[in-house]
Amino acid sequence: MSTENYSTDQGNQIQIKRVAVIGGGSWATALIKILTENGETNINWWLRNTEDISHIRAFHSNPRYLSSVKLNSELVHPFEDIKEAVNGVDAILLAVPAAFIQEALSPLTAEDFKDKYVISSIKGMIPEMNILVTEYIETQYNVPHKNVGVIGGPCHAEEVAMEKQAYLTLSSSNKKYALELARIMRNRYINTTTVKDLYGVEYCAVIKNIIAISCGIAHGLGYGDNFQAVLVSNSMKEIRKFLKEVYKVKRDLTASAYLGDLLVTTYSQFSRNRTFGNMIGRGYSVKAAQLEMNMIAEGYYAVKAIHEIAKQHEGLEMPITKAVYHILYDRISPIVEFRILKEQLK
Incomplete structure (x- = not known):
């Protein structure tokens, strides 16, 4: 197809x-x-x-x-x-x-x-x-x-x-x-x-919110632009691997619907998922961040779904998604989780 x-x-x-x-x-x-x-x-x-x-x-x-x-x-x-x-x-x-x-x-x-x-x-x-x-x-x-x-x-x-x-x-x-x-x-x-590519566009829109949260967390922890660039470039590998497993079709992931949407969500001041992640990185609890934002960060719910789907596919490694999941749902310290994550990025 x-x-x-x-x-x-x-x-x-x-x-x-x-x-x-x-x-x-x-x-x-x-x-x-x-x-x-x-x-x-x-x-x-x-x-x-x-x-x-x-x-x-x-x-x-x-x-x-x-x-x-x-x-x-x-x-x-x-x-x-x-x-x-x-x-x-x-x-x-x-x-x-x-x-x-x-x-x-x-x-x-x-x-x-x-x-x-x-x-x-x-x-x-x-x-x-x-x-x-x-x-x-x-x-x-x-x-x-x-x-x-x-x-x-x-x-x-x-x-x-x-x-x-x-x-x-x-x-x-x-x-x-x-x-x-x-x-x-x-x-x-x-x-x-x-x-x-209906499902591909939809899955990418879901995952890019997870990546935006990770970028926000990184910023809240004090990581700089260099680290975020590596984080975003690695996220494209993560997206490619995920789509190959769950909905494999021919697509150009550099197109605006994929890479463009990812970039604007991870870098923009208007990104509510990045804002949410930034608050988590600065020490807010999930509940406190949600209450202060007064808007829904879709990535909070999405990371649980994508993490559980990934676990069903043997060999599908999604380190960024896993890190965000551990921080939001297992309440692992963002500092600790990002120390582990940064060693997995290339």
Whole structure:
């Protein structure tokens, strides 16, 4: 199987006119801003907090996240009831943390997903089940694989709010859906590309958050840029080995969806996973770091899932993932764990 980019199809007959966005955070807000720039995509926006919904209806901005972003009230319609939000839409875009996706979607049935395209912008895995979000949607709601897609980076919500140049990678086994999604999300500050490697893009998005935590820990411990460069370069070997074991296809890991997303997450000031790791390296407990951030670091949940998957594959060594797991879940001192890790890096 090859994962080369899709070429533009002038005969594409699929149209996505109305999208249900599930989630009320900064990334959901950024995606809504992107989708409404073209002036033709209507958004049914489901948020859990009823006070936020009232604020959005009155002032056309999200009071909690990216509050500077002004939303198009003619195109953006907030909903309290998730079943009403997904009714009659062409696509459902998931933008809640992976740890909460099961709860958020619990009122829905397979019938609510029937004949709809489902897009995950979630950079995490389903806890305990250790499966990707798209795999969960396919099995739990009987959504055909051809009706599932993934949004990859590199792209931070904060830079979308500032309309700085950013890039999105849309991945699906369905060429027509991928190209249509790329079309409606492309605008003056967003470039889009499409690839076939759905699970590969999704796994990389998960693992790069783990690597970002490791970089944050290193920074919190006082390691410098030289060490981080070695850490990130070794992480690419780790990603390559993991993908070869769990989803072996031909892919170019230097592409933006893989290396680009990894770099922005490990180096950016906006990376919540790097921030979380930095706090751990400085001596915060996991609970204290989570409470102070008031945002979800997907890598915290992801490292447990990836670590457990890796243990199922004999000979698959993932020293960076193992180190982060030991620190977060076994409560081994970051100082001790990184002394061990630095001897394993090349």
